[in-house]
Structure formats: C-alpha cells, structure tokens
Amino acid sequence: MTHTPTSRLMPHFLPADSAPAARDGEAPLDVIFINGFVGETVIGIHEDELHRTQPLRIDLAAGLPRALACDTDRIGDTIDYGEVRSALRDMLQDHAYQLLEAFAEGVANLLLGRFGAHWVRVGITKPRKCDDGDGVGVLIERRRAQRAPVEPRRDAEV
Numbered sequence: 001m002t003h004t005p006t007s008r009l010m011p012h013f014l015p016a017d018s019a020p021a022a023r024d025g026e027a028p029l030d031v032i033f034i035n036g037f038v039g040e041t042v043i044g045i046h047e048d049e050l051h052r053t054q055p056l057r058i059d060l061a062a063g064l065p066r067a068l069a070c071d072t073d074r075i076g077d078t079i080d081y082g083e084v085r086s087a088l089r090d091m092l093q094d095h096a097y098q099l100l101e102a103f104a105e106g107v108a109n110l111l112l113g114r115f116g117a118h119w120v121r122v123g124i125t126k127p128r129k130c131d132d133g134d135g136v137g138v139l140i141e142r143r144r145a146q147r148a149p150v151e152p153r154r155d156a157e158v
Contacts, residue, residue, distance in 0.1 A: 041054070044098065058122070059123040060107060060111065062111045062115065098127065102125075108140060
C-alpha cells in the first residue's frame, strides 16, 4: 500500500465527506467538487510574497439540492466545473486579496452567487510555504442565506 501525501490528497474533500447532513426540511445535496486545482497568483502580507507569484491549491465542493441534471442529463441543469475552473483562473489573475481567508470567501461567494450553490466548502493551500510542512491554508464552509418568504404586493396590478 502506498502512502499519498496530504499535499496531494486532502481527506476532508473526499466525495463521501463533502456534503453536510441535510437540515430539517431541506433536501439532501448533490455535490460537485474540484480537488487539487493549482494556479499561480500573488497573495500574502510578507514582503517575500508581494512581488512574485506562488502556487495556490484550491479544493472545493459545491452542493445543490438534487440537481435537475440527474434527470435531464444536461450540463445547464447543474454547476459546470469547467466554468468554475475558468472563473478560478480569472480570479487568480485579477484579485486584490492579501489573506487566504479573504480569497476563500471570494471563491465561496462566487459559487453561491454566480453558480447557484446552496452550500460550499472551500480549501485554499499554499503548498510548500514552510519547509517543515506540506502546506498552510484555510478551510471554510458557507451556506446560501435563507431568504424570508416574499409577501405579494397588494398594490400590484393583476
């Protein structure tokens, strides 16, 4: 049996552990995930990080309540991970974040807003940042805010 270093496999992103348990009254989630996406960017607060790119590993899971694509077999009815990858590349090139926490929050907001996820888990790692470990990083989870039911306007025309 071979050992897989944690820098190559983050156990908290294995598909079996990707979705949170459904809350009362909520449908279970189908989870689309990207594991091990690596791109180069400038991020950090230390002088040695501010003037050159460094690798960032992005692991993410995005949950949808029973994706319609299960029935239709159409990519337009789910989250297209190809589109997510493209958005991540753009974000790595154009962002102005200094902290991994803020970058992870930006990724979470992208998935919840633009891609319609209801729940996300985002891990951002700076591989080989320290010579005594595989990497440093942050892991966050976010849910789409529950919206209050909208009352119909009484003055609306029928």
